[in-house]
Amino acid sequence: MTKTVRGALLGAVFVTASGAALCSGTAWAATIKVGVIAPFSGPFATAGQTFKQGIEIYQAQHGKTVGGDTIEFVYKDLDQANPAQSKALAQELIVKEKVGYLAGFFFTPDALAVAPLIDEANIPCVIFNAATSAITEKSPRYVRTSFTLWQNTVPLAEHMAKQGIKKVVTAVSDYGPGIDGETAFKQTFEKGGGQVVDSIRMPLKSTDFAPFMQRIKDSGAEAIYAFLPAGPTTLGFAKAFSDTGLKAAGIKFFGPGDITQEPDLPALGDAAVGITTTFNYSQAHDSDMNRQLLAKAKELFGSSDLVTFSTVGAYDGTHVIYKMVEATGGKPDGLKAVEAVKGMAWESPRGPLKIDPNSRHVTQTIYLRATERKDGKLQNTEIASFPDQPDYGYKGGK
Amino acid sequence: METVFGIVVDGAAYGMILFIISVGLSVTLGLMRVVNLAHGAFAMVAGYIASYAAQGLGLPYAAALVGAVLVTVVATLPMERLLYRRIYGSANELSQVLLTIGLTFVIVAGINYLFGPTLKRIPLPDALLGTVSIGPKSIPAHRAFVIGMGAATILGLWWLLERTDFGIKLRAAVDDPNMAAALGIRTERLYMATFALGTGLAAMGGVLGAELLPLEPYYAIRYIVLFLAVVAVGGAGSIFGSAAAALALGIVDTAGKYLIPNFGEFFFYAALILILFRWPHGFFHGRGA
Numbered sequence: 001m002t003k004t005v006r007g008a009l010l011g012a013v014f015v016t017a018s019g020a021a022l023c024s025g026t027a028w029a030a031t032i033k034v035g036v037i038a039p040f041s042g043p044f045a046t047a048g049q050t051f052k053q054g055i056e057i058y059q060a061q062h063g064k065t066v067g068g069d070t071i072e073f074v075y076k077d078l079d080q081a082n083p084a085q086s087k088a089l090a091q092e093l094i095v096k097e098k099v100g101y102l103a104g105f106f107f108t109p110d111a112l113a114v115a116p117l118i119d120e121a122n123i124p125c126v127i128f129n130a131a132t133s134a135i136t137e138k139s140p141r142y143v144r145t146s147f148t149l150w151q152n153t154v155p156l157a158e159h160m161a162k163q164g165i166k167k168v169v170t171a172v173s174d175y176g177p178g179i180d181g182e183t184a185f186k187q188t189f190e191k192g193g194g195q196v197v198d199s200i201r202m203p204l205k206s207t208d209f210a211p212f213m214q215r216i217k218d219s220g221a222e223a224i225y226a227f228l229p230a231g232p233t234t235l236g237f238a239k240a241f242s243d244t245g246l247k248a249a250g251i252k253f254f255g256p257g258d259i260t261q262e263p264d265l266p267a268l269g270d271a272a273v274g275i276t277t278t279f280n281y282s283q284a285h286d287s288d289m290n291r292q293l294l295a296k297a298k299e300l301f302g303s304s305d306l307v308t309f310s311t312v313g314a315y316d317g318t319h320v321i322y323k324m325v326e327a328t329g330g331k332p333d334g335l336k337a338v339e340a341v342k343g344m345a346w347e348s349p350r351g352p353l354k355i356d357p358n359s360r361h362v363t364q365t366i367y368l369r370a371t372e373r374k375d376g377k378l379q380n381t382e383i384a385s386f387p388d389q390p391d392y393g394y395k396g397g398k
Numbered sequence: 399m400e401t402v403f404g405i406v407v408d409g410a411a412y413g414m415i416l417f418i419i420s421v422g423l424s425v426t427l428g429l430m431r432v433v434n435l436a437h438g439a440f441a442m443v444a445g446y447i448a449s450y451a452a453q454g455l456g457l458p459y460a461a462a463l464v465g466a467v468l469v470t471v472v473a474t475l476p477m478e479r480l481l482y483r484r485i486y487g488s489a490n491e492l493s494q495v496l497l498t499i500g501l502t503f504v505i506v507a508g509i510n511y512l513f514g515p516t517l518k519r520i521p522l523p524d525a526l527l528g529t530v531s532i533g534p535k536s537i538p539a540h541r542a543f544v545i546g547m548g549a550a551t552i553l554g555l556w557w558l559l560e561r562t563d564f565g566i567k568l569r570a571a572v573d574d575p576n577m578a579a580a581l582g583i584r585t586e587r588l589y590m591a592t593f594a595l596g597t598g599l600a601a602m603g604g605v606l607g608a609e610l611l612p613l614e615p616y617y618a619i620r621y622i623v624l625f626l627a628v629v630a631v632g633g634a635g636s637i638f639g640s641a642a643a644a645l646a647l648g649i650v651d652t653a654g655k656y657l658i659p660n661f662g663e664f665f666f667y668a669a670l671i672l673i674l675f676r677w678p679h680g681f682f683h684g685r686g687a
């Protein structure tokens with residue numbers, strides 16, 4: 001009898017001890033997985049590549065561990081805007097890979113699609129790009145480290161109105177961010193005393209921009225405000241603008257900086273010269289952190305030509321994830337993790353950043369840039385800066 | 399008035415690019431009765447070859463264009479012998495679709511593996527970079543060049559099929575292969591030559607049209623619908639039909655985008671439906687070249 005009791009007690013002690021050992025083991029040497037959904041193939045593959053480079057640069061500078069936990073990134077390819085596929089991939093990451101964080105998302109619809117999943121699984125989702133203001137309203141677990149169309153457009157429209165420009169045509173891709181850009185521009189520019197004489201919404205799939213150029217020409221505007229998603233479409237638009245003689249006719253070209261993102265500049269060539277943009281990051285940004293980032297990119301990938309806004313979006317996003325892991329001690333608690341980074345401010349290669357506690361979007365400096373040729377290479381030269389710009393579009397721009 | 403003129407010129411330029419690529423498909427479909435869904439893939443392959451020749455080897459544009467057409471034709475001829483020859487004739491439609499769509503997937507994956515997923519460009523020579531003024535309208539020189547090449551293609555094909563021995567034999571072989579063979583026409587060679595012609599036209603269109611239909615691995619699948627639409631509207635096998643269809647669709651699409659941009663591709667497909675209602679076999683079915 002006593003023997004059995006003693007045996008049971010011993011057993012219990014042994015089990016508890018080893019259990020405790022196991023638990024403490026996981027506490028200081030776990031691997032925390034971050035699932036990254038982005039385009040790694042297809043026409044927008046460069047975007048995925050820049051995300052990956054941003055993450056790898058950050059990890060190379062700051063190590064792969066946070067408080068003993070190893071951070072591992074798992075990449076999933078989503079070649080185009082496809083919400084159903086995005087949801088399926090997110091589910092796979094959460095259920096099979098057991099990721100603690102979701103990240104990436106180049107397109108708005110893909111980011112929106114995972115809202116119910118991150119709420120149910122209680123995991124944070126750090127958006128590296130998708131720029132429609134409304135996204136962060138859909139779940140309290142979204143945090144965004146990129147920019148929004150409102151954020152870039154409001155200072156641009158104010159600047160244009162101050163320049164004395166009166167008549168403008170807006171030409172945007174017909175989808176969420178494009179319409180955000182159009183609304184933001186119209187509201188701000190008309191408040192500043194200007195007039196939007198025509199608003200063109202171009203199908204997302206357009207490859208032939210000649211008809212839109214004709215329309216711009218016929219409207220008699222002095223300048224255009226254009227937004228298209230970075231990549232092949234933008235390239236076609238900017239080329240058509242110069243090829244159809246609008247540039248020669250003296251019409252000024254303004255837009256958010258996606259239009260002249262660094263990887264596209266060589267292909268754009270002189271068609272890009274003279275485009276004025278507002279954006280949160282330029283490769284030519286003058287700061288030590290930016291120079292370190294570019295040097296690291298050169299060391300890791302042989303060239304820093306690809307470094308652009310989506311690279312720093314991912315770089316700063318990775319920083320946020322590291323801080324979340326630190327704040328939660330590596331334990332899975334999405335809401336606590338998001339709570340911990342609200343109001344967080346830090347210095348990034350693009351300038352000072354702060355996560356707005358309400359919109360969970362970064363408040364940042366927006367720069368006015370002119371595209372020009374310097375030492376034979378095209379670059380976006382910053383000519384003015386507008387500090388502390390929030391996401392003006394949060395809750396519908398009110 | 400100026401606006402209407404502008405729309406017509408832009409539409410014609412767009413239509414001509416559609417025409418150059420689609421007419422090859424019309425030739426294989428109308429004359430050889432092969433639904434070649436890999437047609438877009440052949441155009442894409444030529445585009446990639448030209449891009450590599452111009453950027454990787456530093457060849458001038460003209461050499462890259464001619465080289466790409468030749469390499470594509472030579473590379474696809476073994477396919478004619480090994481694969482396409484087995485599926486000629488209208489009795490094999492299902493196997494044609496299965497074989498050629500399979501071939502398309504293989505080519506898409508192959509291009510993706512070899513050249514990567516990013517957009518490739520074919521740098522234009524300086525002569526094609528500026529703008530050309532047509533009346534009050536200025537259009538990119540490259541588009542004017544494409545319109546010229548399209549017009550030359552129409553005339554060249556018409557002459558080849560209507561005015562040469564080759565054309566006469568080919569039309570005979572299409573109408574009645576057995577009788578043509580009995581008369582001593584070597585139908586197999588003829589088919590091979592026609593296949594090469596179709597592929598060559600696809601290749602030329604792929605290279606010339608790269609500014610408007612940008613080169614990426616999914617090109618083959620993305621644009622085949624456009625090419626099939628042109629052939630369906632024009633009538634399979636008809637050169638003038640393809641030209642008329644491509645121009646009509648190009649102008650309708652351009653006008654739609656100009657007038658109501660947020661309707662997107664609506665006008666293109668609406669025109670397609672209406673035309674096919676009125677002419678179910680296309681504009682020029684069974685008549686002339």
